Amino acid sequence: MNKLNYFKLVIPAKSANEGFSRAAVAAFTALADPTVEELSDVKTAVSEAVTNCIVHAYKEKEGLIYIDACFFENGCVRIKIRDRGCGITDVKKAREALFTTAGDERSGLGFTVMESFSDKLTVRSKPGAGTTVTITKYIKGKNDAH
Amino acid sequence: MEITFANSVMTASLTGEIDHHSAKEMREKIDFELIKRKPSKLILDFSGVTFMDSSGVGLVMGRYKKCSAIECRTSVTGLRERDKKIMKMSGLINVVEFI
Ligand SMILES: Nc1ncnc2c1ncn2[C@@H]1O[C@H](COP(=O)(O)OP(=O)(O)OP(=O)(O)O)[C@@H](O)[C@H]1O
Ligand SMILES: [Mg+2]
Numbered sequence: 001m002n003k004l005n006y007f008k009l010v011i012p013a014k015s016a017n018e019g020f021s022r023a024a025v026a027a028f029t030a031l032a033d034p035t036v037e038e039l040s041d042v043k044t045a046v047s048e049a050v051t052n053c054i055v056h057a058y059k060e061k062e063g064l065i066y067i068d069a070c071f072f073e074n075g076c077v078r079i080k081i082r083d084r085g086c087g088i089t090d091v092k093k094a095r096e097a098l099f100t101t102a103g104d105e106r107s108g109l110g111f112t113v114m115e116s117f118s119d120k121l122t123v124r125s126k127p128g129a130g131t132t133v134t135i136t137k138y139i140k141g142k143n144d145a146h
Numbered sequence: 147m148e149i150t151f152a153n154s155v156m157t158a159s160l161t162g163e164i165d166h167h168s169a170k171e172m173r174e175k176i177d178f179e180l181i182k183r184k185p186s187k188l189i190l191d192f193s194g195v196t197f198m199d200s201s202g203v204g205l206v207m208g209r210y211k212k213c214s215a216i217e218c219r220t221s222v223t224g225l226r227e228r229d230k231k232i233m234k235m236s237g238l239i240n241v242v243e244f245i
Binding site: 016018019037044047048051055097098104107116 | 163165166167169173197199200204207231235237
């Protein structure tokens with residue numbers, strides 16, 4: 001599939017960058033002429049993935065988050081969010097709704113939210129090496145005749 | 147965010163974007179007042195919220211637990227449709243009043 005546009009972003013895993021990273025991906029996705037709903041879906045999914053890098057992968061310590069976004073000819077936007085943090089031992093378990101390894105302030109819904117707001121979600125992880133989350137969203141856009 | 151009191155009802159009017167970063171300050175402010183004033187009801191008003199992810203659910207969940215410990219009821223108002231959808235993915239709908 002022909003890549004129409006792409007961008008890469010490397011940012012330190014600081015919580016202040018959660019808002020920046022989802023805004024950056026939203027600005028990029030906006031070039032694909034999405035509906036307000038589609039844009040919000042992408043923003044929410046990216047926010048979940050980036051937050052997981054900060055909260056879980058690096059556990060609020062230093063580290064880098066690698067974001068790689070592409071827009072394809074068929075209207076598909078693909079966003080890869082990668083960390084070199086602690087990794088996930090059991091990805092299947094981690095993806096279950098309400099599963100969390102963090103305390104009272106986390107609901108364990110991040111992956112469930114990412115799944116429900118995207119068309120496809122893949123999670124690749126290696127304990128001790130890091131995690132890559134790939135969010136795929138088909139932008140039908142404002143000009144779609146339904 | 148603004149916190150107001152009427153009799154023993156505490157209302158926290160949340161504004162802007164709720165994520166893991168911004169939720170921290172909201173949580174600290176709400177919990178400080180909760181402990182100090184021990185209201186009988188906490189209303190979390192989301193009508194000024196322009197974005198939230200699962201951190202919004204965590205914020206409600208955490209406050210619900212704190213409130214339960216001091217026999218305070220928790221209520222959530224002003225959620226946008228998409229945020230209501232996220233809240234519903236949790237079990238909160240069974241224990242917290244959503245208006
Ligand atoms: N990038 C990551 N690196 C390491 N562990 C991760 C990563 N992302 C998720 N996890 C693990 O998977 C679990 C589930 O993640 P999920 O985002 O669904 O829930 P949560 O982050 O715990 O809570 P919430 O997202 O609702 O605040 C986490 O508790 C954590 O153990
Ligand atoms: Mg999460």
